Amino acid sequence: MLLIAASGGCCCGRSDQLKAPGIVAPLGAACWYDWLAKTSEQCQDPIDDFELARLQASIRPTQSSSVSLGEQAFAVGERLHANHDPRAVDYWARSIAWMDDARRQNSDVPPSRSCRTSRVRQSAWIRILSCGKAYGRLDPTSHLLVNGISGTCRIPVAHQGFAWKSNDFDRLLVFEPPTGEMGNVRGRGIPLVVLTQSKSPGLMQNQRCDCSSSDGQHSASCDKFLLSQTPFAATALIHLPISLFEETIACDEVCSGNVDVATVTLVNPLTVNPMGGDVQIAQSPAMPLLYARQASQYNPIAAFIRGDNGVDRPELRFLEPYQTDKIPLILVHGLVSDPATFLEMADAVRADPLLRTRYQIWVFRYPTGDDFLKSAAALRQKLAEAFACQSAGAVECELPATDHPSQRAVIVGHSLGGLLSKLQVTNSGDRLWRAVSSKPLDQLQGTPQDIADLQKSFFFNASPHIGRVVYIATPHKGSPWASRGIGRLASLLARGKASDGRDYEEVVAANPGVFSDSFSGTVQSSVQLLRPSSSLLQALAATPSSPDVIVNSIIGEHCRLPRAGQSDVVVPVDSAYREEAETTTVVDATHTSILRSSTAQYTLLKILTEHLAAPGTNCEPDEHPRRQYLSLPAEVQPPNLIPAPIRLSI
Structure with missing residues (x-):
């Protein structure tokens, strides 16, 4: 058998399974870190504690102020999340903002503390990606809602380098990148799996192109070749300036581009060169x-x-x-x-x-x-x-049909x-038929x-579309x-x-x-x-x-x-x-x-x-492929190198 x-x-030879990502535990140095102590009389409102610490840091800033605020915000977010409070998203966002600010200001931070900073930031971003939709804050097709000091900021979600449409981004699933897999790249951002929408039986949605059957009797949507809830790779990048959470600047300015802009970007890692460039993003294709x-x-x-x-x-x-x-x-x-x-x-x-x-x-x-x-x-x-x-809207090849890549x-x-x-x-011919029958069909x-x-x-007859087997x-x-x-x-x-x-x-x-x-x-x-x-x-x-x-x-x-x-x-x-x-x-x-x-x-x-060197495999008449890698703009923060995750019980 x-x-x-x-x-x-x-x-059956492979037994590896995707695992949930590691989330660091908040530090336990003070009551506002004690996110499990829900009934502590001294910590009735961790949000007030955080805002007090933020005001004190703005009056008497120190070299470690941003790191401390980032840690506090993450602890508050985790405590709110334990109570199923949607405001957890706001404090995970604050943690990201202050941790990024700390890394910009303190280039000489000891490696051990820098690693902790990266892990806290990564954990906060994983939380938003994993829980944001359930809390009604993250719509992967369009936006992330974050409450700042001046009100609710609607941060657009950009989709870069995908053949998929924006409304195909239905669910975001975050896993630990499987070790040892080909194509893994450590770099900025969180690699994840995106699931497309579920499709009702017999219903063709989001038609992209026309397909004519070989007998020319009907046309249908190319979507019929795409499974419901098809998984595909993406890397999530985020930039949240601390100005989003300061009284001096209105939220609409942070979201509109008048100042340091808050951004959320989902990038297709398959369109980013994994072999070089100054800007590397995390990849797990x-x-x-x-x-x-x-x-x-x-x-x-x-x-x-x-x-x-x-x-x-x-x-x-x-x-x-x-x-x-x-x-x-x-x-x-x-x-x-x-x-x-x-x-x-x-x-x-x-x-x-x-x-x-x-x-x-x-x-x-x-x-x-x-x-x-x-x-x-x-x-x-x-x-x-x-x-x-x-494909609707695709760049057509200016070559004879017989030389088309397809x-x-x-x-x-x-x-x-x-x-x-x-x-x-x-x-x-009739070779196969003669193997089973003595009379013509x-x-x-x-x-x-x-x-x-x-x-x-x-x-x-042989398919005219296939050039190699x-x-x-x-x-x-x-x-x-x-x-x-x-x-x-x-x-x-x-x-x-x-x-x-x-x-x-x-x-x-x-x-x-x-x-x-x-x-x-x-x-x-x-x-x-x-x-x-x-x-x-x-x-x-x-x-x-x-x-x-x-x-x-x-x-x-x-x-x-x-x-x-x-x-x-x-x-x-x-x-x-x-x-x-x-x-x-x-x-x-x-x-x-x-x-x-x-x-x-x-x-x-x-x-x-x-x-690729065979005739008809290139849309361009010259030797260079038309499809090029994306050029990712350098962001304000330095590259976020994903550390090896720490598995903790939370």
């Missing part, structure tokens, strides 16, 4: 993918027992809104698996300073126990619809997903719907395990779940003696297809890819299988090899671990980088 789960590339996998609660073993992989229909999904100037990178998972199996590969792409600006990731999820050819036809149709999208998409398939990918870059008896379904499944551990000639007892068990389970098990019975019954024994009128499960003796698999293996498509192979080699030679435990090297491949890379990895192999990841990044 474990072997079959592994054959699909299950993602892996967090949204980790969150999506964690939220899915996908269990490969339970899926295997059910005979499916937790999905009842094929789905093509975008990880971000469609962008005409970025090359689609399409990821197709394997047997009894889901797109999370590509987590490490996607992390590697998003961590690369160049590739993150030139590729957009799409994922295809399908019921691996269903009819393999129907899943391939569904992917073909959905890709045709997706490529028809034209015409040079890259499709990457792991295991069974590699065979699905091959059916997107192949002109079928147009001579069969059957209902128009059955004949049309067979036409879509067996007769097709990368096979990873793909069993082009099958796997010996599919013919053995464990493979037969998996086949029975998959067939038991298949939704279209009786689709072709009437066609077979109406055409006796026409179809091969393997095409018995019920769905040939994916496991059956992977048997080396499958006539359909043999026909597919003998079918070359389109000459317009570049082929690359990444093959695992880990152990020797009896009568099959070197293999990745599941797929023999000989089965994964394609003579037509431009490059073939053999790595020491099992069928499952190959997607986590640093060698395999490096190979894919190299392939994607070389693909």
